Amino acid sequence: MDFELTQEMKMLKEMAYKFAVAEVGPVSQECDEHEKYTPEIRKKAAANGLVGAWIPEAYGGSGAGILGNTIITEEVSKVDMGIGLNIVASGFGCESILNYGSEEQKKMYLPPICSGEKVCAGAYTEPNAGTDVSGYKARAVKDGSDYVINGNKMFITNGTICDFMVAQCITNPEEKKHNSFSLIIVPADAPGITRNKIHGKMGIRASDTAEIAFEDVRVPQSNLVGKEGQGFRQLMHFFDITRIMVSGQALGISEACLETTIKYVKERTAFGAPLGSFQITQMKLTEMAIRIEALRGLVYKAAWLIDQGKPDYTLAAMAKFYGGQTAVFCANYAVELHGGYGYIEEYPVQKWYRDAKILELYEGTKEAEIMTIGRALQAR
Structure with a gap:
C-alpha cells in the first residue's frame, strides 16, 4: 500500500497551487465583492492543462484522471473556491457526454471545453426539486426530428455564461418515474431560452449561478445523450x-x-x-x-x-x-x-x-x- 503521490501528481499539485496564487489571488476579493466571473483566468488555466483535466487526451484533456482533477480542485480552492469553480467546473455536465455520449458528441463538445474556448452547464435542479431528482418536471416532447423542451431550471452553475448545457428532461412520461428521463444537449443560444443571473449569494460569488427557462426550445433528437429513458x-x-x-x-x-x-x-x-x-x-x-x-x-x-x-x-x-x-x-x-x-x-x-x-x-x-x-x- 503506497500513500505517496506519483512524481507527476506532485508536479501537478505544485503547478496548480502556483497558478492559483499568481492568477487567482490578486483578484479574489474584487470578484467576491462584485460577483465577477473570470473567463480570462479560465482560458489561462486551460493553457496550463488545468481545465477538463479528467478528460482523456484523445478528446483534448490532459488525461490526469479523477485524482488529478481532484488535486487541481484542492489546490485552486485553497485560494478562492468560487474562481476555482470557474476553472474546474467549466465542463460541468460533460461527464455524461464522456461516459454515455456518441463518438461524434465527444469530439464536438469535449475539446473546446479543454481549450477554454467553451463552457458547459448541467441544467438539472429545478425550482421545486433539487435533491429529489425524480421530481424534475421539465419536458422534452418529440416533434418530427426534434425535441421541444419546456420547463424551468434553478441554481445552475455557469448558467448565464455557458455555450451549451446538458439538461435533464422527461421524455417518456408514460414510463415509471426512473425510466422517464433523458439527458439532452441544448445550445445556450437556442431560441426560447431565458437566462437570469442569481445575485446575492452568500459565498462562491465569483461563480456564475442562474435561473433558466425553456419555452418551446427546439433541439435535434441527435442531441440525446446515450439512450432515451436512461437519464436518471x-x-x-x-x-x-x-x-x-x-x-x-x-x-x-x-x-x-x-x-x-x-x-x-x-x-x-x-x-x-x-x-x-x-x-x-x-x-x-x-x-x-x-x-x-x-x-x-x-x-x-x-x-x-x-x-x-x-x-x-x-x-x-x-x-x-x-x-x-x-x-x-x-x-x-x-x-x-x-x-x-x-x-x-x-x-x-x-x-x-x-x-x-x-x-x-x-x-x-x-x-x-x-x-x-x-x-x-x-x-x-
Whole structure:
C-alpha cells in the first residue's frame, strides 16, 4: 500500500497551487465583492492543462484522471473556491457526454471545453426539486426530428455564461418515474431560452449561478445523450463522480483555513503570550488537522479507485459528507481564532466561512449523502 503521490501528481499539485496564487489571488476579493466571473483566468488555466483535466487526451484533456482533477480542485480552492469553480467546473455536465455520449458528441463538445474556448452547464435542479431528482418536471416532447423542451431550471452553475448545457428532461412520461428521463444537449443560444443571473449569494460569488427557462426550445433528437429513458441513471452516475470534486473543494478550503490560522496564532499575542501557546488554541488547531488528514484519505482514495476502474461510490458519498462537515468546522474555528479580525474582509477567513457552507448543500445535501451511505450499509 503506497500513500505517496506519483512524481507527476506532485508536479501537478505544485503547478496548480502556483497558478492559483499568481492568477487567482490578486483578484479574489474584487470578484467576491462584485460577483465577477473570470473567463480570462479560465482560458489561462486551460493553457496550463488545468481545465477538463479528467478528460482523456484523445478528446483534448490532459488525461490526469479523477485524482488529478481532484488535486487541481484542492489546490485552486485553497485560494478562492468560487474562481476555482470557474476553472474546474467549466465542463460541468460533460461527464455524461464522456461516459454515455456518441463518438461524434465527444469530439464536438469535449475539446473546446479543454481549450477554454467553451463552457458547459448541467441544467438539472429545478425550482421545486433539487435533491429529489425524480421530481424534475421539465419536458422534452418529440416533434418530427426534434425535441421541444419546456420547463424551468434553478441554481445552475455557469448558467448565464455557458455555450451549451446538458439538461435533464422527461421524455417518456408514460414510463415509471426512473425510466422517464433523458439527458439532452441544448445550445445556450437556442431560441426560447431565458437566462437570469442569481445575485446575492452568500459565498462562491465569483461563480456564475442562474435561473433558466425553456419555452418551446427546439433541439435535434441527435442531441440525446446515450439512450432515451436512461437519464436518471446517467445523472446518478454523474453525481457519484462530481461528489469527489466537491470533496476536493472541501479539502482545499479546510487546508487554507488551517495554514492561515496557524500563521496568525503564532504572530498574535494575548495576555502577554502568543495565542498559539494556549491549550484551547492548540486543541482547535489539532481538531482541524485531524479532520483534514482523515478527509484527505477519503478524498484521494475515492478518486484513485475510479481511475483504477474500481469505483466505490459509497466512499465518494462519505468523502462528500465528511468534506462539507470538515470545511464548515475548519472555517468556523478559523474565524474564532482570528477573533474580530476574522470578521472583516481584510482577512480571507471570513470569505472561506461564507464559501464553506455550500459544500453541505450542492451535489447532494449532507442528508442525501446519509441516505446513500445508510442504504449501502444495509444492503451488504
